[in-house]
Every structure is written in C-alpha cells, then in structure tokens.
Amino acid sequence: MDFGKLWDRIVDFFNTGYNLYYVIGGAVLLLLIVVIACVAAGRKGKKYKAEEEVVAAVEPPVKKAEAPEAETAAATVTVDKAPDAPAKPVTQYDGGTKLAIMTPAPQPKKPEPPKEEAPPAAPPVSPEKEENEKIEESLKRPGVIQIYKDTSDRFRFRIKASNSFIVGHSQGYTTKYACKNGIKAIANMVDAEVVDTTKLDYKPVIGRAVFEIYRDNENKFRFRIRAANTNNILASQGYTTKENCINGIKSVKHIILNHTLQDLTLANPKAEE
Numbered sequence: 001m002d003f004g005k006l007w008d009r010i011v012d013f014f015n016t017g018y019n020l021y022y023v024i025g026g027a028v029l030l031l032l033i034v035v036i037a038c039v040a041a042g043r044k045g046k047k048y049k050a051e052e053e054v055v056a057a058v059e060p061p062v063k064k065a066e067a068p069e070a071e072t073a074a075a076t077v078t079v080d081k082a083p084d085a086p087a088k089p090v091t092q093y094d095g096g097t098k099l100a101i102m103t104p105a106p107q108p109k110k111p112e113p114p115k116e117e118a119p120p121a122a123p124p125v126s127p128e129k130e131e132n133e134k135i136e137e138s139l140k141r142p143g144v145i146q147i148y149k150d151t152s153d154r155f156r157f158r159i160k161a162s163n164s165f166i167v168g169h170s171q172g173y174t175t176k177y178a179c180k181n182g183i184k185a186i187a188n189m190v191d192a193e194v195v196d197t198t199k200l201d202y203k204p205v206i207g208r209a210v211f212e213i214y215r216d217n218e219n220k221f222r223f224r225i226r227a228a229n230t231n232n233i234l235a236s237q238g239y240t241t242k243e244n245c246i247n248g249i250k251s252v253k254h255i256i257l258n259h260t261l262q263d264l265t266l267a268n269p270k271a272e273e
Helices: 003-015 019-058 127-138 176-187 242-257
Strands: 090-093 096-099 143-149 155-160 166-170 193-196 210-215 221-226 232-236 259-263
Touching (some): 155 176, 166 242, 242 259
Antiparallel strands (some): 143 155
16 A cells, blocks of 8 residues: 555645645534533533432441351250150050040139128217216216316316216315315215206205206206205216216215215325225
8 A cells, every 4th residue: 555645645635625624623523522521421420429428428328237157066956855745545445456545633623711701890889878888887886076176266076986987066166165065965965856857847846955957058968966055066967868867866876975085186185085
C-alpha cells in the first residue's frame, strides 16, 4: 500500500472547499456528545450514591447470622428411662397366649373431717334480767352503808350491796351526826309498809313510815323511804319493772339488817360494825 499517495489524498480532501470545516465541526460535535455523556453518567452515579447513604442512615445494618460453631465433642444426651411396666399376667387360652392388663384398684377417698360448728351466740341479757340478777346477788351476802360528802359538801349515806351494786342514796345532811341519825332511822323502818303510788286506788299514808313505790320522769320504777313526817330519807335507783323495784326493797331491808358502816370522810376509813 502506498502511504504517500494516501496522505496526498487526505491533504487534497481537506484543502478542497469546506471539507476541513466539516471535519472540524464533526469532531467538535463528537467531543461535545462525549462530554455530555460523561457529565450525565457522573450525576447519575452521585444520585445513586446519595440514595444509598440515605437508606443506610434510615435502616440499621443487618447483621449476618453467624453459623453455630460446631461442637468439637459429641453432646451427651440423657434420656430418662421409663419405669418398668408392671408385669402382666399371662393366661393360656386355646393354645395361644392371652394378655390381661391389670389396672390399679381405685383408692378410697379419705373422709373429710367434720366441720366444727361455732357454738351459738348467747342471747343478749335483757335489762330486766340483769337488774334481777344483781338484786339476787345482793341478797346472798351482807352489804355496806357508806358515809360520804357530795359536791355541795353535804353528808350523805348510800346503801351498797356486796357486789358493789348501789341500791339507794340518802338525802343531804349538814352534819355527820345528822347523817348517822338518818342511818339509825331507816334501821327502825325495816318493817315499814310498802305502798304503790302507781296504782289507781292508791291512797296517801300519813303519820307512819313507808316504802313508797313511784315512777320518775323517765317512766322508771323507784322507791323511797319516807318518814312519818313525810321527809324522804332514802331514794333508790331506777328499775325497768315494778317486780325488780319490789325486789330492790327486799335488798335494802337485807342490807340494813346485815351491814357494816364505812365512813369515807375520814383520812383512813375503817369499817364499823
């Protein structure tokens, strides 16, 4: 091949008309296309890289599952041995063997112990019965008559049963001497008549000492020892029933006849016969 002639033709081509300009223009156009393609490819790569960074920031990295290490030594497997089954009885049957399965006999249930029932609660004691019990107790032993001073610094005496149940209080006296005379007075009235002012046919008794039954402002029954001159020497506590009030009179009479005298106004009070 003659390269000299080839070169001359190429030179003539470029020297003829506008062929040189066409070649230069084509080369420039081709270069622009290559540059544009490179720029586009670079932008696309940056976009993909930015997207990967965003995904990596949002999603935590996934750890690869590690394969379990192979055990160097063979694992020892412990198998619980089942308990030996109970022997089954064997019965010869028509030249063959018949197996009979034995089932355990049902165990009888233990009887439950009987439940202990709580004892029934004692019925409440009525006020009438409580009063009557105190009166009956006061009749068993001697009581005591106590001399004392009230809040007004007056002398009084009270009749107190052996169970510390106070049956009655006297009126107030200005001197201890007069108070002791009041005790002597009721000692002489043990056999006095009992009159009931709550009855419709009641008639006042004048001129002699009496045990007088009456009702107070709370509609309770009381009794008082009234002298022949109508002075009230002693008044009882309140009773819920008339029967208990009458028994209270019996208790007072018992204590008057069987008592010791105690002066609480002394620094060292002693019982006096």
